[in-house]
Amino acid sequence: MIRWILGGWLLLAVGCSTNAEAPAFVDEAMPESFGFGRLATEEEIARWDIDVSLDGKGLPDGAGTVPEGRRIYAEKCAACHGKTGKEGPYNQLVGPAGDTTTRAKTIGNYWPYATTVFDYIRRTMPYNEPGSLSDEEVYSLTAYLLHANGIIDSALVLQKDNLPAVQMPAQHKFVPDDRRGGPEIK
């Protein structure tokens, strides 16, 4: 009986470790390649590959300024985010730099990377006309929001060379998840 139970646990353990290395569904009869699908062309990749990495990879040419961003913000963003980015009704964008104890989670007190601001505005804003802004407009809005949060100087002309270097106040607070299951509550 004990041997049977031990055997069962062993089997389970082996089953688990096998699962982690080579998933059970990868059948040995599976060919190296099925030949389904086709190669993507460079144009096809460029059409959708709009993400911006932390090192600035993916940032387009062009530049934007804080005054221009302020003008575009008033026209296209203020209706949802408030006159100064603090009033809402939707997500508050401007707030105390680095202070995460307030209820408001803003770009200034919470976002770890400045490149994310550019990436997000370009892919989906404004809400009523997603993806309609030019790259120049996105640079300007990013500059305005970073300035409004006290992160960059009003004279900075934002472009692909200097955006990745902008240090965000909350970045040092980010830590990877350390929950691992088991009895400890984290």
Next chain:
Amino acid sequence: MSEERNKTTQRLSRRKLLVGAATAATIALVRTATGQQVPAAVPDIPADPTKTQGPPPGTLGSRSPFEQLKKIPSDTSSRTPLQHLHGMITPSDLHFERHHGGVPLIDPDQYQLLIHGMVKKPMIFTLRDLKRFPSVSRIAFLECSGNFRTGREKMTPQEICGLTSQSEWTGVMLATLFREVGVDSRATWFLAEGSDAAVMTRSIPVQKGWQDAMIAYGQNGEALRPEQGYPARLFLPGWEGNTSVKWLRRIELSDKPFMTREETSKYTEPVNGKIRQFSFDMDARSIITFPAYPVQLEKGWVEIRGLAWSGRGKILKVEVSTDNGKKWYPAQLQDPVLDKAHTRFRYLWRWDGNETAIMSRAIDETGYIQPTLEKLVQARGRDMGGYHLNPITAWEIKRDGQVLFRPEKWK
């Protein structure tokens, strides 16, 4: 008696004026998920169903008009009526919704999935291509990591944690596609991008892609519902729902995370002065779905029923307390108990009519025991934020049989 016959006669005579019996309808009051009485169109009800021919076979089945199941929608999500469901599968039209730019309408013939970045062959797959690969099905839950509401006594399970649902998902394993495109062994992360108006993106460790990630095109025996990502989505068993990107159009392999907007103030949580990021796994949780508000309990035998689940594996045990958490007893688990799946539990109890509180706690195969809210606060601090909250839910039974949620404050 004679009054009832009168009503039936009236209905029958009215019916004669209508073209067909099947189209005849009257307005009846029906109780909704939240216990409200609302008017709903119910066909004329014959006094004796054995004396009337019913409607002929149809092209699509329908729910009984007496079953008024509804999700509760807000601007950004809608919630599954957990308290009205049986078994372990969520009907597809009641699966919770959470989206960031509405539900897109995508022509399956135009659909393309691009996989590129750190791969040998950047490739495009049509929906037809995806379906030609070996097909896998698994039953698993999907839960939003922001799935906890509190603050009032009169809250249903749907309102407290209706952002969890379960389906049988069918699709191709992402590992199969990873082999096809030849993922670079140095790739550690991939970006998953949707084709909704949010063009929503998340960074996912490549390891999950090799392990059990799926590109799903089927849900409960048919194509995905549009609200669940039609025609194809990423499905990551056991992980916070947001990472299972819907309307998936692009996967890009890289050697670092992409730091998307859903990895900033969204889907991260303050923990003891730090901000926890990439908290993917959904910890074990359970909730008693009967008896729960707005049920009016009667003295005598009660089968306590509920759901338990864990993003880290199988549910090992569910314990129930009927004396406000002093003593705990094992509940029965309904087979099959599946990996990363809602598991139905039940516990027979005889209510003596005295005030008490009932609650359940899930224990998963890693040995994790579902905590109280107090324990979560102890571990994470008072500023812990709203993501990944899985506290024990207590229902207070009042002397008159009222069942009320016990809201707890922590700030």
